[in-house]
Amino acid sequence: MASLLIAGQLVLRGWVAGAGYLYWDDLILIGRAGSESLWSAKLLLYDHDGHFMPAAFATAWLVTAIAPLAWAGPALTMLVWQAAASVAVLRMLVVLLGPRRMLLVPLIFYLFCPLTLPAFSWWSAALNALPLQFALAWVIADAVLLVRTGRRRYAVTGVAVLVVGLLFFEKSVVVPFVAFAVAAMARYVVGERGAVREVARRGAPLWIGSALVLGCWLVAYLVVVDIATARSEPGDLAGLVHSATSLGVVPALSGGPWGWERWLPAAPWAIPSSAAVAVSWIVLVAIVVWSIRTRPRVAAVWLIVVTYLAVALVPVALARGGPNTVDELMQSLRYLADMAVVLTASFALMLCARRRRPEQVSRPRGAVVVAAVVAFTVSSSWSTITYVRSWSAGTTERYLSTVASELGALDAPLLEQEVPWTVLNPTTYPQNLASQVLSPIARPGTFAESTPRLRMITDTGDIVDAQVWWNxxxxxxxxxxxxxxxxxxxxxxxxxxxxxxxxxxxxxxxxxxxxxxxxxxxxxxxxxxxxxxxxxxxxxxxxxxxxxxxxxxxxxxxxxxxxxxxxxxxxxxxxx
Missing domain, CATH: 2.60.120.260 (Galactose-binding domain-like)
Structure with missing residues (x-):
């Protein structure tokens, strides 16, 4: 059954990927891939707006080398990583809950929750978010298995996966900390004493290996990335946190946000109605109260969820916030996709937690659970449909397709110009120069500092004659x-x-x-x-x-x- 659910998710996500195209940072990735060699430090060690992600750049280079500007390559990599992340989450749930039907509930939450949707559909974001989700789920399972069995192979694979995650996304630094917390909670919620001390002792090979990796990675990160980017004010931070929770994460827990807004060239952001937000909060509060009332020890699990949300929000708000930043930034949800794995693991811990008094606490009836799962899946599917309607709008595909067909007929070089702002904003200069964006398909000499015939690329990608305006x-x-x-x-x-x-x-x-x-x-x-x-x-x-x-x-x-x-x-x- 789990395999069928994962297959269903991939079919749905395949439809989402098919409706998309290269967008914004994707063009920066392929532009650098077209202008730099694979093993160039300028490619692999590039500071991409505060991101250190050599493996993501290497992936973009390989995809671009095989099929420049073709969407099939990026879409395939997104689906492959999504499949890997989904399988890793299933493995994590089997480790935490055992092979029982109840694990399908948190699995369905992860597979269809809209929280992961925006990060999946945007290729450059997917190259960050999906490896992080994979690493979180895999290392959590390895940590639990290492503590449970003492087999060192789980420490080796856990450290190896951590390295992979860090090479794709610097946020993977959270992986060993989350794994430690979940491993400790797995013992604590069932009533064991000294869970933290036992996990620290029995999982020492994984924690020591992770510390060494993080130390080496930190040196590289500080060398490559300019970290002097925090610029938010308290007011900005408060607004971004509100948008991320009440208008983002909380509705997503119920399958929301059900509606999306988009002003080109921005990415879509969630716009749940006030009523939907209120209902989502009521549902969340009811679940929290019921879970703590029936399983007192899950209060610690909820504390971990809140802590992780804060840890995930604050750095993004500090790095991306400021006087020119709108609160809708957090409503895009792509910065919070990894929350889905943490929430899935937390739900699994709640399911295996010891009840207050088994003989006095009634369990939800099977029909109620099935109805809730079906309602969540339908709700999430509707949010996916409305997202695709918004995401599929754009001018980039037409522009790139047209200019690619026009370049073959050139008989004189073009002067440098910027691509349309709807394709890549001037704030990305010089990455938005046509020679950079089109480098994977432009022959040598396509762009030059002088030309005997002045022509320009229009906003639709056509190449037409031009003149010099008499300034x-x-x-x-x-x-x-x-x-x-x-x-x-x-x-x-x-x-x-x-x-x-x-x-x-x-x-x-x-x-x-x-x-x-x-x-x-x-x-x-x-x-x-x-x-x-x-x-x-x-x-x-x-x-x-x-x-x-x-x-x-x-x-x-x-x-x-x-x-x-x-x-x-x-x-x-x-x-x-």
């Missing part, structure tokens, strides 16, 4: 019939009809060259660009970064004489 103009030169005469390496000033601020500008250079060769072009304040010129009367468009009231031009080819005429300097545009 400024090169004034006519002093030499009659030539304009500005350029000979030798001594720079000649091309005067503009006004100053220009520091920016990325496009120069339309109209010239007459005596032979083929190279010239350099730069603003008064800025780096120079090497530009190839051809013999005869031509125009070349050059992307120059800088500021000033003049351009500086010089030749790099011996014997090259160039005359430069007036021309516009400004912003390249295809709709002016």
């Amino acid at each position: 400024r103009n090169i004034r006519p030169g002093p030499h009659s019939g030539c304009g500005y005469r350029v000979q030798g390496a001594e720079p000649v000033r091309l005067l503009l009809d006004g100053p220009m601020l520091a920016h990325k500008w496009t120069v339309q250079l109209n010239y007459l060259a005596g032979r083929d060769g190279l010239v350099t072009l730069a603003f008064e304040h800025g780096d120079k660009v090497t530009v190839p010129v051809q013999k005869g009367l031509h125009t070349v468009f050059v992307r120059v970064i800088g500021s000033g009231s003049a351009l500086r031009i010089a030749t790099e080819t011996a014997g090259l004489d160039v005359c430069v005429a007036s021309g516009p300097v400004g912003v390249a545009s295809y709709d002016n």
